[in-house]
Amino acid sequence: MNQTKYILYWMQAAQRSSCNAALNKAIALANEGQLPLLIVFCLDDQVPDATRRHYHFMLEGLYELAQSLDRESLKLYLAICQATTLIPRLAQEAAALVTDRGYLRWQREARQQIYLEIGDLPYYEVETEPVIPILKASSKEEYAAATIRPKLCKLLSEHLIWPKREKLQISVSVDSHLQDMAKFGSFRELWIWVLERTQVEPDPGPVQSFRGGYSQAIKHLDSFISLNLERYHLKRGDPSLGIESGLSPYLHFGQISALEVTLRVLDQSGIPAAQLPGMIRNKADWEGLPAAVAAFCEELIIRRELSFNFCYHNPDYDSYLCLPAWARASLEKHEPDKRPLHYSLDRLVAAATNDVYWNAAQREMLETGKMHNYMRMYWGKKVLEWAPDPETAYYWLLWMNNRFELDGRDPNGYAGLAWCFGKHDRPWVERPIFGSIRYMNAAGLKRKFDMEAYVAKWMKNS
Ligand SMILES: Cc1cc2nc3c(=O)[nH]c(=O)nc-3n(C[C@H](O)[C@H](O)[C@H](O)COP(=O)(O)OP(=O)(O)OC[C@H]3O[C@@H](n4cnc5c(N)ncnc54)[C@H](O)[C@@H]3O)c2cc1C
Secondary structure, eight states: OOOOOEEEEEOSSOOOSTTOHHHHHHHHHHHHHTOOEEEEEEEOTTOTTOBHHHHHHHHHHHHHHHHHHHHTTOOEEEEESOHHHHHHHHHTTEEEEEEEOOOSHHHHHHHHHHHHHTTTSOEEEEOOSSSSOHHHHOSSOOSSHHHHHHHHHHHHHHHOSOOOOOOOSSOOOOOTTSEEGGGSSSHHHHHHHHHHHOOOBOSSOOOSSOOOSHHHHHHHHHHIIIIIGGGHHHHTTOTTTOOSOOOHHHHHTTSSOHHHHHHHHHHHTTOOGGGHHHHOSBTTTTBTSOHHHHHHHIIIIIIHHHHHHHHHHOTTTTSGGGSOHHHHHHHHHTTTSOOSOOOOHHHHHTTOSSOHHHHHHHHHHHHHSOOOHHHHHHHHHHHHHHSSSHHHHHHHHHHHHHHHOTTOSSHHHHHHHHHHTTTTSOOOOOBTTTBTSOOOOHHHHHHHSOHHHHHHHHSTTO
16 A cells, blocks of 8 residues: 555535534544645536536635635645546545535435545545434434424534534645645636636526625625524515525535534524523424524524435435325326416526516526525426426426526425425315415415515516
8 A cells, every 4th residue: 555645635515614524524633643634626517507607606615715724724725627536546645535425416426436446545424514414313214394303403412513623733735736726816817727627517607696605604694693583583485575694505515514504693692502402392393492593493404404314315306206106196187287378498597477476586596596485486386387297397497496596406406396396295285287286376475575576676677
């Protein structure tokens, strides 16, 4: 075996320094072995459905990360290639390989392939993205939020702790073919360098509305906590207010961790993290917690981890086949039902339907890369009504969601879309086209929210 030169940390899902248990583990191993640490990010321009919009946001985050790691004498190296090609090669001179964990098929396959190629080298895959490790919460696919919630709540106390970080003792000096990201004079320089060397799908392009990076995530979080958290449980659904945290793109790229978000929300709400589990009187509905904090934790921890659970345990998570049998049977029964309107995928993409609420939501997504949560549900349900058949509707939605949403290609996206078709839900009153799938219509939106304000905001240039 070659002489070991470093601890190798392959950064993929957790693209951050703060609250990153995988990075912490890599530093601890480097200190223990008195070895340098080599941190590598592999930029693969062929990741399924990723476009320039996603790469731009991701690289903004990585650029900022490289600068902040540099201040701690840690170097972030960028390589333009598939991790499966480079990491086993770098591993030949490593004493151990550390990485984070991903839940989607391409992420798991890459890790599996690398694991098999590195032979006996110690391999640490550290779970960084959920608050509670997925398999610890449940060893099977959960039926719904109601079944996973008590399991997650029971484990909260052990996991609501800031992960410890040691100071790296030996800085790295490394092969010249890897690009030290901190050496780029500006983000623009890095972006041009990357575009010259990749074939990233150009459309859709970057958005102005969200800038990538940990500091931006913290800005969103601070403003959410000070301005909107208090009324989150009452007004989150109202698309005209848009009081959500705006954190999903940052969570998707691992630029901030859900654990850090939870700890900061608890801290700012005057709830000591250690006391949170004891405060929850009824795990079925978070009874005992302030309603706003409970509502936010429900989304950030329960719903999000239900999505991880879904993608981890269901091999069909990105296919129509993932739907429960009752939902598919009911949709099939109603497939011959006459659709009142038909739209092509092109017309949907162009936000050119006769439904002004739907068009506004589509515009919000096209322009900002992030559609409001409540409108995402309506958006999905309407396409089920307008597409030639449910299966086509499913794949059209998945394609648009993954391509245009900054937070697309995420377990939450697969679970959210499947939810529109009955997953993690129950049968409702049977009706045409939808069968027993939960129905939503424009009248409901109009009754509950100031839809004219929402439409005015997103259709102003039409
Ligand atoms: C059809 C459809 C498609 C969706 N596609 C995506 C997607 O591609 N990526 C994505 O991250 N989310 C998706 N969601 C879930 C949800 O709409 C977004 O997570 C939410 O709108 C993100 O905005 P926010 O961060 O401001 O939310 P906040 O309300 O501030 O919530 C904070 C965090 O909690 C989690 N969360 C909130 N709502 C949900 C939910 N319903 N399910 C799971 N986790 C949730 C997210 O991580 C979110 O960032 C989809 C939902 C539907 C119905």
